[in-house]
Amino acid sequence: xxxxxxxxxxxxxxxxxxxxxxxxxxxxxxxxxxxxxxxxxxxxxxxxxxxxxxxxxxxxxxxxxxxxxxxxxxxxxxxxxxxxxxxxxxxxxxxxxxxxxxxxxxxxxxxxxxxxxxxxxxxxxxxxxxxxxxxxxxxxxxxxxxxxxxxxxxxxxxxxxxxxxxxxxxxxxxxxxxxxxxxxxxxxxxxxxxxxxxxxxxxxxxxxxxxxxxxxxxxxxxxxxxxxxxxxxxxxxxxxxxxxxxxxxxxx
Amino acid sequence: xxxxxxxxxxxxxxxxxxxxxxxxxxxxxxxxxxxxxxxxxxxxxxxxxxxxxxxxxxxxxxxxxxxxxxxxxxxxxxxxxxxxxxxxxxxxxxxxxxxxxxxxxxxxxxxxxxxxxxxxxxxxxxxxxxxxxxxxxxxxxxxxxxxxxxxxxxxxxxxxxxxxxxxxxxxxxxxxxxxxxxxxxxxxxxxxxxxxxxxxxxxxxxxxxxxxxxxxxxxxxxxxxxxxxxxxxxxxxxxxxxxxxxxxxxxxxxxxxxxxxxxxxxxxxxxxxxxxxxxxxxxxxxxxxxxxxxxxxxxxx
Numbered sequence: 307x308x309x310x311x312x313x314x315x316x317x318x319x320x321x322x323x324x325x326x327x328x329x330x331x332x333x334x335x336x337x338x339x340x341x342x343x344x345x346x347x348x349x350x351x352x353x354x355x356x357x358x359x360x361x362x363x364x365x366x367x368x369x370x371x372x373x374x375x376x377x378x379x380x381x382x383x384x385x386x387x388x389x390x391x392x393x394x395x396x397x398x399x400x401x402x403x404x405x406x407x408x409x410x411x412x413x414x415x416x417x418x419x420x421x422x423x424x425x426x427x428x429x430x431x432x433x434x435x436x437x438x439x440x441x442x443x444x445x446x447x448x449x450x451x452x453x454x455x456x457x458x459x460x461x462x463x464x465x466x467x468x469x470x471x472x473x474x475x476x477x478x479x480x481x482x483x484x485x486x487x488x489x490x491x492x493x494x495x496x497x498x499x500x501x502x503x504x505x506x507x508x509x510x511x512x513x514x515x516x517x518x519x520x521x522x523x524x525x526x527x528x529x530x531x532x533x534x535x536x537x538x539x540x541x542x543x544x545x546x547x548x549x550x551x552x553x554x555x556x557x558x
Numbered sequence: 559x560x561x562x563x564x565x566x567x568x569x570x571x572x573x574x575x576x577x578x579x580x581x582x583x584x585x586x587x588x589x590x591x592x593x594x595x596x597x598x599x600x601x602x603x604x605x606x607x608x609x610x611x612x613x614x615x616x617x618x619x620x621x622x623x624x625x626x627x628x629x630x631x632x633x634x635x636x637x638x639x640x641x642x643x644x645x646x647x648x649x650x651x652x653x654x655x656x657x658x659x660x661x662x663x664x665x666x667x668x669x670x671x672x673x674x675x676x677x678x679x680x681x682x683x684x685x686x687x688x689x690x691x692x693x694x695x696x697x698x699x700x701x702x703x704x705x706x707x708x709x710x711x712x713x714x715x716x717x718x719x720x721x722x723x724x725x726x727x728x729x730x731x732x733x734x735x736x737x738x739x740x741x742x743x744x745x746x747x748x749x750x751x752x753x754x755x756x757x758x759x760x761x762x763x764x765x766x767x768x769x770x771x772x773x774x775x776x777x778x779x780x781x782x783x784x785x786x787x788x789x790x791x792x793x794x795x796x797x798x799x800x801x802x803x804x805x806x807x808x809x810x811x812x813x814x815x816x817x818x819x820x821x822x823x824x825x826x827x828x829x830x831x832x833x834x835x836x837x838x839x840x841x842x843x844x845x846x847x848x849x850x851x852x853x854x855x856x857x858x859x
Contacts, residue, residue, distance in 0.1 A: 357749065359745065359748065359749060362744075362745070362748060364673070364674070386751050386752075386753050387751070388751075389748065389749055389750065389751035390750070390751030391751075393749070393750075394745075394749035396742060396745065396746070396749075398742060400740070400742040400743055400745070400746040401746075402743060402746065402747075402761060402765070403743070403765055404764050404765050404767070413747070413750065413752075414750035414751065414752065417747065417750070417752040417756050417757075417760050417761070418751065418752060418756075464746070467746075467750065468749070468750070471750055471751060
């Protein structure tokens with residue numbers, strides 16, 4: 307089951323570059339939340355702050371509070387614990403090139419020392435079915451390298467890999483931007499099903515995509531959250547002029 | 559063309575590639591290709607020449623006795639290099655057991671943990687300097703550090719000398735190969751809640767392993783033929799010995815002794831020894847490569 311995320315006064319820097327400024331936001335549990343905005347506006351930095359991936363960059367730092375359910379992720383837990391509860395799917399599919407499909411999907415458990423064969427097998431099957439990839443790869447699980455799949459399949463495998471560790475939140479940073487339209491629509495169908503079980507935060511440049519999959523949408527501009535509301539409201543009747551300009555394609 | 563009705567002509571007539579232009583490009587292509595092939599041949603020629611000459615000079619002295627007997631005393635016919643072959647194997651095993659793990663660990667530190675840190679830069683600088691230390695200096699250093707302290711030459715001292723010589727090559731190749739692993743792959747592992755040390759070992763190192771194995775083989779092949787560091791450490795031995803704390807024979811040392819001797823028979827044995835040394839290096843490098851590429855899944859990029 308997903309958990310809600312409460313963000314209070316979040317600020318983030320890369321070096322001296324103040325990339326996120328005073329973000330306040332409530333992301334509801336078991337819903338999909340889309341983040342839109344022009345390139346460089348801080349959407350990706352924002353999702354990377356939600357699983358503390360942000361701080362893998364040595365010049366980066368962040369202040370403020372992010373509460374995932376009852377857990378304050380910056381004070382109550384280590385980054386490693388947080389990342390086990392928050393799955394992440396990246397812009398470009400990033401399979402482990404030396405591993406088979408099976409090992410890729412199960413890598414989160416295996417690399418954390420989990421060895422029970424029966425449970426590993428079950429988890430691979432469950433995750434690949436959730437990611438709608440099972441039927442396409444079930445015969446080559448251990449024979450083929452994860453990197454030998456097509457781009458769209460790789461991305462669904464990466465989703466399965468994130469789901470295999472049983473997270474509560476799934477962060478997706480432009481998960482379909484490197485994919486063709488058919489693969490994109492498969493990923494979107496997937497998000498529709500997954501949001502019944504997980505809290506999903508999706509960064510996207512594609513506004514139709516945001517409108518299709520997300521209940522709520524946030525608009526970022528120059529490191530600030532300009533507007534956050536129901537997707538319907540954002541796309542039909544935004545409060546802020548800048549949101550309206552962006553939605554209607556006047557800039558960005 | 560002019561007899562055809564205008565309506566059938568394309569709006570923009572296809573531009574014919576100019577004949578001279580195409581010919582010029584094809585010629586350039588041929589020239590560059592020829593130069594590349596020539597360069598390849600120049601690279602291969604010395605190796606082929608050395609191998610050919612070694613076979614020509616040494617093959618006749620190769621027989622079963624060469625691989626099963628120890629050197630014969632001066633004035634006696636026959637004898638072999640069994641002790642030197644085994645001795646080289648022992649020294650190189652010792653050297654690899656020390657040099658490869660330390661070298662890889664230092665390379666992992668440099669790329670995965672020590673980026674931009676003072677210690678990282680210090681280690682990188684030290685490795686580069688160590689790489690430039692002449693092998694004879696390495697021999698003298700180990701002589702004073704180990705041989706003088708123990709008051710006798712030993713296989714162990716030889717192994718340490720060669721092992722230290724392997725470290726910089728292994729370290730720098732490991733670092734460079736890890737640097738080619740895309741950051742996205744590390745992030746994939748970190749994003750799954752895998753700790754950083756585990757990511758470095760099980761993901762980065764594993765992804766870079768083919769290149770690292772090549773680096774280890776280069777280091778191995780380089781020290782396998784080293785003579786100077788062994789002169790003051792392993793010393794050489796005309797008799798059978800496999801004890802680590804005693805002087806031990808090694809192929810390069812035996813070749814050195816035989817080649818400097820005034821006897822024709824020994825000269826022939828030296829050639830045979832050189833042939834065996836090169837063959838053993840090539841065989842071991844090939845075996846490791848074949849073994850390391852087993853089980854790698856096909857189709858990955």
